[in-house]
Amino acid sequence: LPDESQIRADIERLRKEKNAVIIAHNYQRPEVQGIADYVGDSLGLSRQAAKTDADVIVFAGVHFMAETAAILNPDKTVLLPDLRAGCSLADTVTAQGIRDWKTQNPGGLVVTYVNTTADVKAESDYCCTSGNAVQIVQNLPADVPVLFAPDRFLAAHVIRETGRAMDVWDGACHVHEAIRPEDVQDQQAAYPDAELLIHPECGCSTKILGALPELQLYSTEGMVHRARESAAQEFIVVTETGMVTRLEHDVPGKTFIPVSRTACCEYMKMITLENIRDALENLQPRVTVPADIREKALVPIERMLAIG
Ligand code: 13P
Numbered sequence: 001l002p003d004e005s006q007i008r009a010d011i012e013r014l015r016k017e018k019n020a021v022i023i024a025h026n027y028q029r030p031e032v033q034g035i036a037d038y039v040g041d042s043l044g045l046s047r048q049a050a051k052t053d054a055d056v057i058v059f060a061g062v063h064f065m066a067e068t069a070a071i072l073n074p075d076k077t078v079l080l081p082d083l084r085a086g087c088s089l090a091d092t093v094t095a096q097g098i099r100d101w102k103t104q105n106p107g108g109l110v111v112t113y114v115n116t117t118a119d120v121k122a123e124s125d126y127c128c129t130s131g132n133a134v135q136i137v138q139n140l141p142a143d144v145p146v147l148f149a150p151d152r153f154l155a156a157h158v159i160r161e162t163g164r165a166m167d168v169w170d171g172a173c174h175v176h177e178a179i180r181p182e183d184v185q186d187q188q189a190a191y192p193d194a195e196l197l198i199h200p201e202c203g204c205s206t207k208i209l210g211a212l213p214e215l216q217l218y219s220t221e222g223m224v225h226r227a228r229e230s231a232a233q234e235f236i237v238v239t240e241t242g243m244v245t246r247l248e249h250d251v252p253g254k255t256f257i258p259v260s261r262t263a264c265c266e267y268m269k270m271i272t273l274e275n276i277r278d279a280l281e282n283l284q285p286r287v288t289v290p291a292d293i294r295e296k297a298l299v300p301i302e303r304m305l306a307i308g
């Protein structure tokens, strides 16, 4: 499309003019992944945001990810091309909810998934992502109460892997929760030789692991590593559909089957080439975090980056 090539050319020019870096989550649209300087999982994106020397970070992802980048880079301009790109999982927990748990559990530790707002992070002791949650919980001191928030399916996975008893927040991502064990079974029947790549946010994971206790779960980046090293040629990708784009790009020659075409995060898909171009042009919309929240939220993020 001539229009699209013009937008791509504009993005190329503006990226240089503004000394900007475009970082994209694995669930982004194919064309957005295609123009990004870096594509990765939540942990990889936090690491990239922490080390970039660009003046402007364009975050092709959702609001909490851009906030994390802003917390790590208070002096840089962080752009989220569509501010409506939120997260149903992050919406399940509030800072007041975390404060209430701490009041009831003096001396307790709070581990929150990065899929949370900055003010929830500000009340947390450690952040984690699906890529390092097990490692973070393994590093906690023994004999203190722990709250794991907000994803109850990731929490179930961490409890299974570590044996650590924890209080669990009752949250879930609407996309992953809606993936049913039957969706996985139907694809297994259609592709009997395919290996399962299951994300721990999935509602189906608890039931499937009951039947297959040896099965590994993977963060989105973990899926890329597994698909590369596995002898299997076909994989059923049990997470948001955008992941198939990343796997097909990074592991050519193998076949990736989405568990369900409806497992699509509408928030992730709000970022387009057009609004990336506009964001670069106008240096808007920006994501900023007030200094008092930022200082407190930086502590659990830096602890996470130091451990896992
Ligand atoms: P990861 O990419 O860290 O596995 O997270 C998945 C997710 O749902 C991000 O919103």
Ligand code: SF4
Pocket: 027, 062, 086, 087, 088, 089, 090, 115, 173, 174, 175, 176, 240, 265, 266, 267, 268
């Ligand atoms: Fe949030 Fe789920 Fe979308 Fe990830 S896939 S951004 S957890 S709503």
